[in-house]
Amino acid sequence: MSEEILQVSGLVKRYEDLTVLDRVDLSVRKGEVVVIVGPSGCGKSTFLRCLNGLENIQEGRITLDGETIDSTGAKLNKVRERIGMVFQSYELFPHKTVLQNMTLAPVKVRGVSKKDAEAEALQLLERVGLLSKKDQYPSRLSGGQRQRVAIVRALMMHPEVLLLDEITAALDPEMVREVLDVVISLAKEGRTMVIVTHELAFARAVADRMILLDGGKIVEEGSPEEFFEHPKTERLKKFLESFSYQE
Numbered sequence: 001m002s003e004e005i006l007q008v009s010g011l012v013k014r015y016e017d018l019t020v021l022d023r024v025d026l027s028v029r030k031g032e033v034v035v036i037v038g039p040s041g042c043g044k045s046t047f048l049r050c051l052n053g054l055e056n057i058q059e060g061r062i063t064l065d066g067e068t069i070d071s072t073g074a075k076l077n078k079v080r081e082r083i084g085m086v087f088q089s090y091e092l093f094p095h096k097t098v099l100q101n102m103t104l105a106p107v108k109v110r111g112v113s114k115k116d117a118e119a120e121a122l123q124l125l126e127r128v129g130l131l132s133k134k135d136q137y138p139s140r141l142s143g144g145q146r147q148r149v150a151i152v153r154a155l156m157m158h159p160e161v162l163l164l165d166e167i168t169a170a171l172d173p174e175m176v177r178e179v180l181d182v183v184i185s186l187a188k189e190g191r192t193m194v195i196v197t198h199e200l201a202f203a204r205a206v207a208d209r210m211i212l213l214d215g216g217k218i219v220e221e222g223s224p225e226e227f228f229e230h231p232k233t234e235r236l237k238k239f240l241e242s243f244s245y246q247e
């Protein structure tokens with residue numbers, strides 16, 4: 001079993017008197033793909049944002065390779081650089097081309113030369129079938145193409161962990177597959193990922209471990225097979241029924 005890279009212990013996150021996360025524990029091993037599902041509003045996005053140091057937390061501890069992630073810490077930027085995140089809505093800079101979107105942060109933040117950053121960006125774009133779009137502005141791309149760019153842009157920072165928050169939720173159905181296929185290929189190459197999704201068939205295909213988050217807690221977790229075939233809790237059974245999940 002490979003080593004743990006991300007550890008969460010006793011995480012409590014409150015917005016004023018609303019407790020969104022109530023003592024959540026989770027540890028993620030290097031190369032592991034953890035998929036989190038749960039009803040809308042249960043705190044999935046909040047959890048990912050905490051992992052990335054975007055939220056202050058009230059209790060508990062989050063560490064990446066032993067280093068504490070703390071939204072107020074001076075070292076936060078350093079830690080955050082090691083965790084990539086892609087959101088539901090496209091976060092590409094509208095006034096930059098695809099290539100500029102990809103090279104901006106590595107050049108500025110990682111100190112990579114423009115030439116090296118461009119060479120890497122072109123390789124990644126080729127890999128996701130978007131090399132021909134390198135000089136286009138985001139507005140000229142389809143939603144699925146934009147999300148593929150957003151994923152490879154995150155990879156340009158060489159993150160140790162990638163967080164994906166419902167990255168296909170805003171897409172037209174015909175574009176979902178092309179984006180999920182990229183994620184599946186990342187899983188196959190051993191990327192460590194924590195993924196929030198409503199696409200249960202995809203979740204089952206990509207996950208090493210499934211988690212149901214509800215009521216601020218991890219209600220159930222297990223291998224995809226256990227989770228989908230032999231749910232233990234009533235809550236998970238109900239949740240799966242609400243999707244009328246079928247193989």
Ligand code: ADP
Pocket residue numbers: 015018020038039040041042043044045046047
């Ligand atoms: P999910 O991603 O599972 O749908 P969220 O993490 O977005 O859920 O939200 C969890 C809960 O926290 C919801 O009740 C939401 O209204 C609340 N919440 C999220 N962000 C904030 C915020 N910035 N201020 C106050 N409440 C928030």
Ligand code: MG
Pocket residue numbers: 044045046166
């Ligand atoms: Mg959300």
